[in-house]
Amino acid sequence: MKWFPLVAGGIGIALVPILAEATAGQTYRVNFTDIDGNALSTAEGRITTVVLVSKENVDKAHEVGDHVPDFCLGNPSYRMITVVTFEAKHIRPVRNFMTSVMRRRVDSRAKQLQARYDQLKIARNARQDIWCVADFDGAIAAQFDSKPEATLFHVFVLGKNGELLKQWNDVPSAEELGDALKH
Numbered sequence: 001m002k003w004f005p006l007v008a009g010g011i012g013i014a015l016v017p018i019l020a021e022a023t024a025g026q027t028y029r030v031n032f033t034d035i036d037g038n039a040l041s042t043a044e045g046r047i048t049t050v051v052l053v054s055k056e057n058v059d060k061a062h063e064v065g066d067h068v069p070d071f072c073l074g075n076p077s078y079r080m081i082t083v084v085t086f087e088a089k090h091i092r093p094v095r096n097f098m099t100s101v102m103r104r105r106v107d108s109r110a111k112q113l114q115a116r117y118d119q120l121k122i123a124r125n126a127r128q129d130i131w132c133v134a135d136f137d138g139a140i141a142a143q144f145d146s147k148p149e150a151t152l153f154h155v156f157v158l159g160k161n162g163e164l165l166k167q168w169n170d171v172p173s174a175e176e177l178g179d180a181l182k183h
Helices: 055-067 092-119 139-143 174-181
Strands: 031-033 039-041 047-054 078-085 131-135 153-158 164-168
Touching (some): 047 055, 055 078, 055 153, 055 174, 078 139, 131 139, 164 174
Parallel strands (some): 047 078
Antiparallel strands (some): 031 039, 047 153, 153 164
């Protein structure tokens, strides 16, 4: 059973409650720690796509990743963070095991992305551009006014300072996502 997305990673903590009433132009600043221990933020000067999913909807996150336009790949001005939210609470040993499984799945997905990088002649290790966050306690989902449930799936495109540019509750087309990312 697949349950791991294309990009993003780790246990995160949000600084400001966000998206209760998601409004285009409003600023939402969220900090994350990905599964590799990298500190990430939605307000650090990059256009950020946040894909908030349950483990059951990870394939949709993959689809969003596949729709990311070529001009974003390997470009430090853009980032996609996939946040996998779990419905049940898990003890530390289970969290560690699940995080390890997520890393292996990200590594596998990175190999697929590397083929796209090679085709586009992007001289960069694609694995460095995949960020996945494990939301074990639902804290991140709550910041997006969402509940950790099996049907969870949202896509948010945030501007360089965390301002909401666009959001979807289903997989946006490649054209829709590309248009939103051209800011």
